[in-house]
Amino acid sequence: MFSILSADFSKNGSSRGLKRLLSGLLTLLAIASMSACSSNPAPLKQQYDLGPLAAIPATAVTPVTSAPAGLRFVLADIQTTAALDSQAMLYRLQYENAQQLKAYAYARWSMPPAQLIQQRFKQQTSAAGGLVLQRNQAAPDTPVLQLELDEFSQVFSSASSSHAQLNGRALISKGGKVLRHRQFQIQLPARQADAAGGATALQLAVDQLIAELQQEILQLH
Structure with a gap:
């Protein structure tokens, strides 16, 4: 995904490529965060x-x-x-x-x-x-x-x-x-x-x- 986004940014050289790059990074961070939360069990009472x-x-x-x-x-x-x-x-x-x-x-x-x-x-x-x-x-x-x-x-x-x-x-x-x-x-x-x-x-x-x-x-x- 990173290579595709980077290539798109180089080809167009525009703000549209930068926005797509940032959007992709935010999506990846959100998925990683949800995965980490789901792997940590809730504290026992x-x-x-x-x-x-x-x-x-x-x-x-x-x-x-x-x-x-x-x-x-x-x-x-x-x-x-x-x-x-x-x-x-x-x-x-x-x-x-x-x-x-x-x-x-x-x-x-x-x-x-x-x-x-x-x-x-x-x-x-x-x-x-x-x-x-x-x-x-x-x-x-x-x-x-x-x-x-x-x-x-x-x-x-x-x-x-x-x-x-x-x-x-x-x-x-x-x-x-x-x-x-x-x-x-x-x-x-x-x-x-x-x-x-x-x-x-x-x-x-x-x-x-x-x-x-x-x-x-x-x-x-």
Whole structure:
């Protein structure tokens, strides 16, 4: 094709030959580009959860492990904002527009955040020797924990630095009487500025929140 176009350009010595030459080159480039795109498979979607529980050293002594029999409570359904009512992994670019919540295209949670946290509470409490009860299983004076989740995202302060952001409110009641009510805002740095780094940092943030609330519940017994 190149030889034909070149010959036509030499013979006519006109702009018509140049136009044909450029048109042919653009066509070849377009075909090559489409071929390259079709040969590259689309990135696979990655799915994340909060990971396995970390082993507790035999020498560790915490309020949870020192009084496992007292760690019994009801965990009400966790309330979230509409943005968190899906499996999307959310992030914010604080250095561009912190008010814009975005979702990773090729990464998502295995369950919505409320379900992940609910499951994690049961796992952590069971591992400590305690028990998360259903309302119909609990005595009237069993503590009830209610959580409202406002933020469960990865926030980028720059293109190479990010942290987990976990915000919300916790309310602990007993016998219909509110005993504790507080807001929580937990920030933990991510080791890497991508979805995997954000998932790990959010796991640690959730575990920190669970440990804090377990201690508060134990203090009510």
